Amino acid sequence: MNLAKNYLSKYGILIALLVICIILSIATPYFFTAQNLIIVLRQVSINGILAIGVTFVIIAGGIDLSLGSVVALTGVIAASFAHPGMYPVIVPVMLALLSGALIGAINGLTITLGKVAPFIVTLGMMTIARGLALVLSNGRPVTNLSPSFNFIGGGDVLYIPVPILLFVLVILISSVILKYTRIGRYIYAVGGNENAAKASGIRVGRVKLFAYIMCSGLAALAGIVLASRITTGQPNAGIAYELDAIAAVVIGGTSLLGGRGSIAGTVIGVLIIGVINNGLDLLNVSSYYQQIIKGIIIVGAVLLDRKNAR
Amino acid sequence: MDSNFLLSVEGVSKSFPGVKALNNVQLNIEKGKVHALMGENGAGKSTLMKILIGMLQPDSGKMIFKGEQVRFSAVHEAIAAGFSMIHQELLPFPELTVAENIFMGREPVYGWSGWINRKKLYADAKALMNKLGVTISVNRLMKTLSVAEMQMVEIAKAIVNKAEVIIMDEPTSAISGREVDILFNIIHDLKKEGIAIIYISHKMDEIFKIADTISVMRDGEYIGTYPAASLNNQQLINLIVGRELNTVFEKRAANPGAxxxxxxxxxxxxxxxxxxxxxxxxxxxxxxxxxxxxxxxxxxxxxxxxxxxxxxxxxxxxxxxxxxxxxxxxxxxxxxxxxxxxxxxxxxxxxxxxxxxxxxxxxxxxxxxxxxxxxxxxxxxxxxxxxxxxxxxxxxxxxxxxxxxxxxxxxxxxxxxxxxxxxxxxxxxxxxxxxxxxxxxxxxxxxxxxxxxxxxxxxxxxxxxxxxxxxxxxxxxxxxxxxxxxxxxxxxxxx
Missing domain, CATH: 3.40.50.300 (P-loop containing nucleotide triphosphate hydrolases)
Known part of the structure; x- marks a missing residue:
């Protein structure tokens, strides 16, 4: 019986996504064209990668507010090493990913060893990373990037934009980690009941550390994609990106209390936000109204989820 | 109408999706008596208590309290009518004092101003604790109290709310020895005041010490009500589980090794x-x-x-x-x-x-x-x-x-x-x-x-x-x- 309810709430958001798509297809015929759907997917891929990263942290019972700043910082780092004729493209990419992982490690260690609330730690990291991005770039956009670096955000493989391929790859790998590996199972256990996880012999600190490194590492990937897409390392990029990512996770049915959630849910959440943004653009709704509508949908989705869960 | 009883529950049923939690249950509670409600987990005790206190609404059946039919759609209605429940997991306000907890929602105020009369609050709380024979300073913060002490405060709160029926859900599950004795003394005093107590516990020895009447439930069904003196331990266990349970502890020859x-x-x-x-x-x-x-x-x-x-x-x-x-x-x-x-x-x-x-x-x-x-x-x-x-x-x-x-x-x-x-x-x-x-x-x-x-x-x-x-x-x-x-x-x- 409860399983049935579970399925209902799971498919509830999927149904919501389909309903939104159908409405938009009727309202504007252009919406349901291959061209537009590819645009939607490309648009959501950055938020999607961020949202999947923060899904790990939220299931483990934490939160990460530093995502947007990490996007900017890692974008600046990647761009600084991606000028034409400087290094092979792997160098800026690896440097950015490692910086992201390092930030995740600092977040995770401060939270587990320092026993400081994740909200505070990542709030601090939000301004630290933003400041570092501004320091490294002297507050100016880092431009003149190599074509091979710009391919990451702007190129196509078999007519499919690279960001979409990266997003799909991240979905697959993350789903496998959460569903089919020990560390994935431990993430659910730690978020569900930290004391019980500890008493079961799980090294809770390591599990949380892993979640934060995944989260910031994926934020770095998003930073690379964004910098490459706008062909600029922009220190002011990514402001409030963490909020869209967290919103997608929550719409996808992951509990902010930890212990429950899925990558599939997060992906649907990301798509709902993306489709609405795109649809409202197509319908020429002003961006002021778009914000209001998005907010209503976030709260509405969770409200529906609560009703179903009861 | 049966005027002998303070509270009569008649034919109450309650279903949850897929489960019939209560089936045509009855319960008759007398003034100034301790009425033990026994049954295995899942027998429906908690569901019945939640109906009494207004947390759940029955699908059918009725409750007659002091000769009138009542129906509570929320907990505050039940409390206003004279019901109180001491929960298994206590729900106090940890950062407030004992006195503030006791009078939560019923603080004495100056006239219509809403301004709390702190002097009266603390004096009344102190008087009440003295009456209960409990030596807890009413100025202490709730979070500094032991579980047993918190229970005393919850009971004091029930008295402030002029409760006529107090439901105690496993009150001794987290306290021991002497604290239980204190609790039982208080229960005796409450009985003298004419308050009816519905007492839920899994501890047999306690039930026989404290209860006047025992009602047994099993799988959502009402099994029967018996004077406590008419049952012995084994008979009660048999009623609860509905089968013979001869020896709870097996005799074994211990043969310890290394x-x-x-x-x-x-x-x-x-x-x-x-x-x-x-x-x-x-x-x-x-x-x-x-x-x-x-x-x-x-x-x-x-x-x-x-x-x-x-x-x-x-x-x-x-x-x-x-x-x-x-x-x-x-x-x-x-x-x-x-x-x-x-x-x-x-x-x-x-x-x-x-x-x-x-x-x-x-x-x-x-x-x-x-x-x-x-x-x-x-x-x-x-x-x-x-x-x-x-x-x-x-x-x-x-x-x-x-x-x-x-x-x-x-x-x-x-x-x-x-x-x-x-x-x-x-x-x-x-x-x-x-x-x-x-x-x-x-x-x-x-x-x-x-x-x-x-x-x-x-x-x-x-x-x-x-x-x-x-x-x-x-x-x-x-x-x-x-x-x-x-x-x-x-x-x-x-x-």
């Missing part, structure tokens, strides 16, 4: 100089009052808390235990005191809980062997007779007894040689208790070394081969089976 676990001079912030050993095939009971340090000792051995000095040996070899993982690795298993706090991931499935501590064994590689995991979990569900629709069921939806079996199944999946049971039967029904006793006895029979902590002396006496009594963080006495009685244990346990 020592498996020995600790020497263990010290920490909570205890000192703890030295004992447990042998193969032996059940070592640890008795003592709440807060004496029993749980702290076993948690330190299991690596949850730190020790400051001392030696732990497993099978004669000295080992270091820095975290529970080390303890598990050395063949120690702990069934912890509070299954919801430290035993289970309530949001996860039965299967995932059972395999949580043994994933490295079922899946040594990077990837989980989901098929093997399912098989292992299903085997445990069968072996431990866990009642669940499937091993995918979220563990939160199981009854207390079945949740406890999940914890035991999880710990035993690692096949530990030394098994520590900390309050293994708290808040679970007699049927499940008996199964757990049997399990413990069998494990000892298989040559496991067992440590069992319990606040229920009958349990400690019935199962243990040897008993340690702990008082204020030290072992005050070691007793063998022959010399141990409730009286002797209490003598060494009391401060």
């Amino acid at each position: 020592p498996l676990l020995s600790v020497q001079n263990l010290c920490s912030n909570n205890f000192a100089d703890i030295t004992f050993e447990v042998r193969q095939g032996e059940i070592l009971g640890i008795a003592g009052l709440m807060g004496a340090g029993r749980t702290e000792i076993v948690q330190a051995i299991f690596g949850i808390d730190n020790i400051s000095s001392g030696i732990i040996k497993v099978k004669g070899r000295e080992i270091k235990i820095a975290c529970p993982g080390d303890a598990i690795h050395n063949g120690i298993g702990l069934i912890s005191e509070d299954r919801k706090l430290t035993g289970l991931v309530l949001s996860s499935s039965v299967k995932h809980n059972i395999t949580l501590a043994a994933l490295k064994k079922t899946s040594p590689g990077i990837f989980l062997d989901l098929e093997k995991e399912k098989k292992v979990a299903d085997d445990q569900v069968r072996k431990f007779n866990i009642k669940t629709p499937s091993s995918n069921q979220v563990v939160n939806y199981l009854s207390g007894g079945n949740q406890q079996k999940v914890v035991i199944a999880k710990v035993l999946l690692n096949d530990p040689d030394i098994i520590i049971f900390d309050e293994p039967t708290r808040g679970i029904d007699i049927g499940a208790k008996t199964e757990i006793y049997k399990m413990i006895t069998e494990l000892a029979g298989k040559g496991k070394a067992i440590i069992m902590i319990s606040s229920e002396l009958i349990e400690v006496l019935g199962l243990s081969d040897r008993i340690l009594v702990v008082r204020k963080g030290r072992i005050s006495k070691e007793l063998n089976k022959e010399e141990a009685t409730q009286e002797v244990i209490m003598e060494y346990a009391m401060e």
Whole structure:
């Protein structure tokens, strides 16, 4: 019986996504064209990668507010090493990913060893990373990037934009980690009941550390994609990106209390936000109204989820 | 209309999706009497109480209170009518004082201003506590109180609310010895005031001490109401479980082998100089009052808390235990005191809980062997007779007894040689208790070394081969089976 309810709430958001798509297809015929759907997917891929990263942290019972700043910082780092004729493209990419992982490690260690609330730690990291991005770039956009670096955000493989391929790859790998590996199972256990996880012999600190490194590492990937897409390392990029990512996770049915959630849910959440943004653009709704509508949908989705869960 | 009764519940039924929780239940409560409500977990007691207090609404049936039919659609309506419930898990405001907690929602104010008359608040609270014969300063913050003291405050609150019916849901599950006596004295006084008490407990000796009338429920059905004096222990158990339950404790010939676990001079912030050993095939009971340090000792051995000095040996070899993982690795298993706090991931499935501590064994590689995991979990569900629709069921939806079996199944999946049971039967029904006793006895029979902590002396006496009594963080006495009685244990346990 409860399983049935579970399925209902799971498919509830999927149904919501389909309903939104159908409405938009009727309202504007252009919406349901291959061209537009590819645009939607490309648009959501950055938020999607961020949202999947923060899904790990939220299931483990934490939160990460530093995502947007990490996007900017890692974008600046990647761009600084991606000028034409400087290094092979792997160098800026690896440097950015490692910086992201390092930030995740600092977040995770401060939270587990320092026993400081994740909200505070990542709030601090939000301004630290933003400041570092501004320091490294002297507050100016880092431009003149190599074509091979710009391919990451702007190129196509078999007519499919690279960001979409990266997003799909991240979905697959993350789903496998959460569903089919020990560390994935431990993430659910730690978020569900930290004391019980500890008493079961799980090294809770390591599990949380892993979640934060995944989260910031994926934020770095998003930073690379964004910098490459706008062909600029922009220190002011990514402001409030963490909020869209967290919103997608929550719409996808992951509990902010930890212990429950899925990558599939997060992906649907990301798509709902993306489709609405795109649809409202197509319908020429002003961006002021778009914000209001998005907010209503976030709260509405969770409200529906609560009703179903009861 | 039956004017003899303060409260009559007639033909109440309540269904949840897929379950009939109550079927045509009745209950008649008299003024100034203690009415015990007995039944296994899942018998429908809690559902019935939630209906009385307005947390749930019945599908059919009626409640007649002081000669008039009543129907509560919210808790505040029930409280206003004169009902009060002392919950199993108390819900106080920790940062407020005792007096503020007692008068929560009924603060004396100056006229219409809404300004709280603090002087009167504290004076009234003090007078009330004196009347109850409780010596708790009303200026203390609620969070500094012990569980027993909080209960007294909850009772005081019920009196302030002019309760005529007070429901007590397992009030003694978290308090011990002398505190229980104080509670019972208060209950006697409440009776004299004409207050009716509905008392839920799984502890038999208590029921016979305190109850005037006993009603029994089973599987959502009303079984019957009996004067307490007309029943004996065995008859009551039979009514509750609906089948003959001859001996709760099996007689067994203990034949202890080599020592498996020995600790020497263990010290920490909570205890000192703890030295004992447990042998193969032996059940070592640890008795003592709440807060004496029993749980702290076993948690330190299991690596949850730190020790400051001392030696732990497993099978004669000295080992270091820095975290529970080390303890598990050395063949120690702990069934912890509070299954919801430290035993289970309530949001996860039965299967995932059972395999949580043994994933490295079922899946040594990077990837989980989901098929093997399912098989292992299903085997445990069968072996431990866990009642669940499937091993995918979220563990939160199981009854207390079945949740406890999940914890035991999880710990035993690692096949530990030394098994520590900390309050293994708290808040679970007699049927499940008996199964757990049997399990413990069998494990000892298989040559496991067992440590069992319990606040229920009958349990400690019935199962243990040897008993340690702990008082204020030290072992005050070691007793063998022959010399141990409730009286002797209490003598060494009391401060």
